[in-house]
Amino acid sequence: MAPLTDSHFDLFGLPPTFVVDRQKLDDAYRTVQAQVHPDRFAAAGDVQRRLAMQWATHANEAYQTLRDPLKRARYMLSLRGVDAENNTAMELAFLMQQMEWRENIEDAAGAKNIGALEALLDELREEERVRFTKLEALIDSRSDRAAGAAVRQLMFIERVAHEIGAQIERLEHV
Structure with a gap:
């Protein structure tokens, strides 16, 4: 052992x-x-x-x-001395995308539109899939700074997807 x-x-x-x-x-x-x-x-x-x-x-x-791919990425970066979790720097374009997702969640939840929430969740899952593919290339090429940024973005996407799931569940039980 x-x-x-x-x-x-x-x-x-x-x-x-x-x-x-x-x-x-x-x-x-x-x-x-x-x-x-x-x-x-x-x-x-x-x-x-x-x-x-x-x-x-x-x-x-x-x-x-x-x-878990996200945990694995964070772990791999930590082995290389990169703290992907506590660095909060994000690209402006991603910050704008976050705001748009949040507004769409708020609007759909306010309208009790489960279909819109499900569509947004599908969009996020596709975004997540694309970003994991990019993350794989970044980690394997040892582009650790960019991989750290990608991990932070994926962590946010995961949180938002969880929030959408919680909203859908709440609306289904109303």
């Missing part, structure tokens, strides 16, 4: 690339979990049980990080 300080990629024996083979990740996760699951150490001493719990927790966190 690799040290707890190794990267999530090392833990699962995967190359440190943005695109992850989901089947290999799932298989590697199950293998690691089978080795470190706390139930295997139920009869062991306190130290071994505690270590098993730490390993199982580490494996779960690593798996959750690598299976």
Whole structure:
């Protein structure tokens, strides 16, 4: 077993690339979990049980990080010393787009127009798909500053999409 300080990629024996083979990740996760699951150490001493719990927790966190593209991108950038979350600088065009999305959400929610909210959610999902494709190229080419900006934009898109989903759910239950 690799040290707890190794990267999530090392833990699962995967190359440190943005695109992850989901089947290999799932298989590697199950293998690691089978080795470190706390139930295997139920009869062991306190130290071994505690270590098993730490390993199982580490494996779960690593798996959750690598299976989610946005978390994986943030993690990869953090390995390179880039803090994509706390830098709030955004392009003016994206700030304007944010305002437009927010106004459209407010208008559709005020009009109780679920169809308009669903259309906006579809638009955001397509925008997200396009941006993830660009993010992949940025990360793999080690354009870390631009990748950090792309991650921040995707984080915003994810929040807005969540808000739209919550609005749709609220309107469906009124």
